[in-house]
Amino acid sequence: MLAFFVLEIIMSDYLKLNLANWNDRAAIHYRDEAGGYRVKEFLNGADNLHGIEDREIGDVKDLRIAHLQCHFGIDTLCLARRGASCVGLDFSPVAIAAARDLQKQTGLDASFVEGNVYDARSLIEGHFDMVYVTWGAINWLPDIARWARVVSSLLKPGGTLYLLEGHPSLFTHDESTADFKLGYDWRTPMDRPVIMDEATTYTGDTATFANTTTHEWNHPLSDIINAVIASGMRLDYLNEHEELAWQFAPIMVPVEGKRRMWVLPEGFPRLPLAFSLRAVKI
Numbered sequence: 001m002l003a004f005f006v007l008e009i010i011m012s013d014y015l016k017l018n019l020a021n022w023n024d025r026a027a028i029h030y031r032d033e034a035g036g037y038r039v040k041e042f043l044n045g046a047d048n049l050h051g052i053e054d055r056e057i058g059d060v061k062d063l064r065i066a067h068l069q070c071h072f073g074i075d076t077l078c079l080a081r082r083g084a085s086c087v088g089l090d091f092s093p094v095a096i097a098a099a100r101d102l103q104k105q106t107g108l109d110a111s112f113v114e115g116n117v118y119d120a121r122s123l124i125e126g127h128f129d130m131v132y133v134t135w136g137a138i139n140w141l142p143d144i145a146r147w148a149r150v151v152s153s154l155l156k157p158g159g160t161l162y163l164l165e166g167h168p169s170l171f172t173h174d175e176s177t178a179d180f181k182l183g184y185d186w187r188t189p190m191d192r193p194v195i196m197d198e199a200t201t202y203t204g205d206t207a208t209f210a211n212t213t214t215h216e217w218n219h220p221l222s223d224i225i226n227a228v229i230a231s232g233m234r235l236d237y238l239n240e241h242e243e244l245a246w247q248f249a250p251i252m253v254p255v256e257g258k259r260r261m262w263v264l265p266e267g268f269p270r271l272p273l274a275f276s277l278r279a280v281k282i
């Protein structure tokens with residue numbers, strides 16, 4: 001019984017703390033003083049998607065896309081600029097206000113909904129050709145099976161999930177160590193999240209923020225894939241990549257000639273840093 005109450009407290013606190021942290025980060029990211037999110041370039045017509053998703057998603061023209069954990073909507077609006085009709089969802093009101101502001105400035109075909117991703121089915125109307133989830137989303141969620149059921153419920157039969165994420169092997173490493181040694185379990189139990197305390201964000205912005213505590217979960221590939229299959233989808237492909245869209249650890253170096261991609265330095269054993277999958281709703 002005591003264990004049950006402890007679990008309840010952790011699980012209710014994690015959402016409040018993560019939300020406060022993401023509100024702080026969203027404000028900094030939208031100001032984009034370090035230029036990491038390329039807001040100015042986007043407003044001048046540039047596409048913001050990275051090479052991996054650009055190669056993998058194919059033509060999205062005329063597709064209805066639900067973008068979960070859309071942050072301040074810049075990628076959502078890039079999909080809309082490619083001809084899709086998009087709905088973005090995020091739990092941060094600061095991020096959603098910024099997304100709506102960007103939409104107003106560009107007039108692109110996208111709308112934005114504020115809410116917890118687990119409530120997406122009741123918050124968003126209709127069924128979609130694609131659910132799009134990329135770069136740093138599912139690590140904020142304790143229950144990957146529940147997430148997959150939500151994704152599946154948003155898709156029409158034949159619709160696809162596109163997921164592109166940091167690799168669970170990467171997240172077993174302690175980014176704060178100079179030699180990047182192993183530091184975390186390969187599977188984070190739901191009731192024992194990895195608790196971090198950081199006052200700056202990953203974009204290179206120097207601004208500090210007040211709400212520094214976050215709760216995260218590392219989900220093994222097998223858990224993710226089995227959750228996707230159990231929720232009524234068929235796996236189309238699984239790819240692993242040696243590049244990542246943010247500097248996860250200080251030892252990582254930018255990829256020459258590519259914008260906003262990072263790799264492990266020469267001489268360090270190769271690891272998969274990201275993975276992507278496509279699954280089709282049966």
Ligand SMILES: C[S@@+](CC[C@H](N)C(=O)[O-])C[C@H]1O[C@@H](n2cnc3c(N)ncnc32)[C@H](O)[C@@H]1O
Nearest residue numbers: 022069071075090091092116117134135136140
């Ligand atoms: C690293 S960002 C994702 C960035 C995204 N790839 C993009 O297009 O910019 C993670 C996002 O997840 C959101 N988030 C975290 N937990 C959430 C939850 N339970 N429900 C909805 N959004 C959540 C945060 O507010 C944040 O915007």
